[in-house]
Amino acid sequence: MRVFFRVDASLAIGTGHVMRCLTLAQALVAEGAKCEFICREHSGHMIEAIRSRGFSVRALSIGTRRINEKEAEPKTAHSAWLDSSWQEDAEQTRREIEYTAIDWLVVDHYALDRRWEEAVTPGGCRLLVIDDLADREHACDLLLDQNLGRLPMDYAPLVQPTCRCLIGPKYALLRPEFAQMREASLARRAAPRVQHLLVTLGGVDKDNSTLAVLAALQQCALPEDCTINVVMGVNAPWLNEVKDHAAKMPWATEVAVNVTNMAQRMCEADLAIGAAGSTSWERCCLGLPSVTVVLAENQRPVGRALQAVGASILIGLTEDIKHRLPDAYRAISGPEKLKGISDAAAATTDGNGVERLCFEMMGDGNERRDG
Structure with a gap:
């Protein structure tokens, strides 16, 4: 089986779309498929990172011509992420x-919709769309939205009746190590306390939320023996400033870049402060209690849904961190509260979503399973 992925990363888009597509691609390769990527060379792209994992990438250049406003209409809410018209990208x-x-053909891109999909998808090729927004039409055979609170009916007017929709964190695209470490991670939370704190606010963190978190933590009554582990991406524009601040923290604070052992770090953490994006499902799989920050408007529904089921405490936007994080920490740091949030988080996903999606793609489409 041959699979192409159309997905981008940039300072505006972040890294999450590419990371979950890499997870799917690696799982498909393990099943014998051949996978390639098509990515635009935005500032902050991950083309070399994809290639370093053994995948071929066909790069689309930036600024080949000026976008014709009339040609690009009607726009999607995230059209600017494409840095071209959809027609040019399709061509x-x-x-x-x-x-x-x-x-x-797998498409994970908020700027692309049915028009692009109909123009690009070859005859005899099936189309998988990975989405989080339910805000535009699609011409796909299979659609995945891994977000808590999303319902199949949200996509009913946006896809054809023949489209198979996989909805909810049950289908979250997590790397295999998260499911593998789930049992051990849940076991160590039987008597929770805050000793190891994990801060992970996306691979880019263009608004410098990480620095705001570190500053706000200095207003929190963390234990003297607490350690803080900060994870960032190599393209994060505020990386050096964060490192400088970390060196002055009253607790031992590590800043790690482009880590390959995130599951291990989450398993060892007692509390996380993280973005309400795709890493939410990694934390949930491992039962890691968390305080979530909304880094983009499309993350707000996820943050609210996690809080509604008791799986996290939502503190809002970057500008809210300074005022709300100390109160959130006081509310979450007791053993009973930590255990309750851990249990609620673990109930949202078991980490086997990529296996379920591979079954749908590798099978003949006639057999279904719910496990």
Whole structure:
């Protein structure tokens, strides 16, 4: 089976879309598939990171021509993420795949919709759309929205009746190590306390939320023996400032970049402060209690849904961190509260979503399973 992924990363988009597509691609390769990526060379792209994992990437250049406003209408809410018109992107993508037999085209991009999908998807090729927004039409065979609180009916007017929709954190695209470490992580939370704190606010963190968190933590009554582990991406524009601040923290504070052992770090953490994005499901799988921050408007529903089921405490936007984090820490740091949040988080996903999606893609489409 041959699969192409159309996905981007940038300082505006972040890294999460590419990371979850890499997770799916690696799982498909393990099943014998061949996977390639098509990515635009935005500032903050992850093309070399994808290649370092053994995948071929066909790069789309930036600024080939000025976007014609009339041509680009009607726009999607995230059209600016494309840095071209959808027609130009479709033309460039078609050129990359037109002489290749493809079984699946996977699209994970908020700027693309039914128009692009109908223009690009070759005959005989099936289309998987990975989405979080339910705000535009799609011409796909399979659609995945891994977010808590999303319902199949949200996509009913946006896809064809023949489209199979996989909805909810049951299908969250997590790397295998999260499911593998789930049992051990849940076991160590039987008698919770805050000794190891994890701060992870996206691979880019363009608004410098991490520095705001570190500053606010200095107003919290953390234990003297507490350790703080900060995880950031190499393209994070405020990385050096965060490192400088970390060196002055009253608790031992490590700043790690481009880590490959996130599951281990989450397993060892007692409390996380993280973005309400795709890493929410990693924390939930491991039962890691968390305080969540909304880094983009599309994360707000996830943050609210997690709080509604007791799986996290939502403190709001970056500008809210200074005032709300100390109160959130006081509310969450007791053993009973930590255990309650851990149990609620663990109930949202078991970490086997990528296995379920691979079954849908590798099978003939006639057999279904719910496990």
